[in-house]
Amino acid sequence: MTSSPLRIVFAGTPEFAAAHLEALIAGGFEVVSAYSQPDRPSGRGKKLVPTPVKAVAEQHGIAVHQPLTLNDADSLAQLAGLKPEVLVVVAYGLLLPPAVLALPRYGCINVHASLLPRWRGAAPIERAILANDAESGVCVMQMEQGLDTGPVLQRVATPINSDDNSATLTTRLQQLGCAALIDVLHALPAGTLRAEPQNAALATYARKMQKEEAQIDWTRSAADIHNQVRALFPRSPAWTLHDGKRLRLIRAAVGNDSCDTLPGTVVEVSAHSIKIACGSGVLDVFEVQMEGKPAMGIGSLLNGHPGFFKAGSRF
Secondary structure, X not given: OOOOOOEEEEEEOOHHHHXXXXXXXXXOOEEEEEEOOOOEEEOOOOEEEOOHHHHHHHHOOOOEEOOOOOOOHHHHHHHHHOOOOEEEEEOOOOOOOHHHHOOOOOOEEEEEOOOOOOOEEOOHHHHHHHOOOOEEXXXXXXXXXXOOOOOEEEEEEEEOOOOOOXXXXXXXXXXXXXXXXXXXXXXXXXXXXXXXXXXXXXOOEEOOOOHHHHEOOOOOEHHHHHHHHHHHOOOOOOEEEEOOEEEEEEEEEEOOOOOOOOOOEEEEEOOOOEEEEOOEOEEEEEEEXXXXXXXXXXXXXXXXXXXXXXXXOEO
């Protein structure tokens, strides 16, 4: 591809952002530097692990900066010295101060994984699934000082299927976001993009997922619990207590059965699933994860642990 004349500085941190950086590099864009959150300790040894964006940048010989903040004079001077014409931001994790927003010639462009103004904030994919939204999407927007409030330059929608979870939806939105970002960057110098202002009256906020949201409340409906299972996989799977230990639910579906059994009761055990009574409806569970074990289908678990689930027992 023909290289873009734009001098791009990229800012992002997780895998979702790293895929966008990879797309820019593969598309022949001039990425002069990358910004990412500081490396965090991970694993039992608590060793510092580079962020996915840092790993991609270093693989391609792109200089990486990891300041704790962009609000000090030194950080601003460093960024200004790079002479960016556009700052591309994807899941960076730091708020950009006004001085940074005003620095590049074409401003700061952000890829956000929702159909703005719905689900502004940190966890748009999980919140969309939890809310049982019919669709999601990506928006490429011109950043301004508010949180995800800027005018939208391009939006792409996709249905949320009943078997989608956060992993599958993230993969699809990642692909859509990469393509939309490249389209926007090609059109940016020509000034042909139409910025669509957001309707603040329709805004919803996708707050960061909290640990307590992973625990299952069996008095809720089967549909709500199914959405919880889908939304929280794979980052922090939904869980319930079984014989005093956490049991994570990996894959489930809303059953066709109806019953008036106490919520949390196992109403049926078969070779491939267990059925659990909920506040309304029944949840069919196909795959779980015991503490310290890999995820496994119900059939595999019962082969190794006969009697692990019994009809009439309660979670």
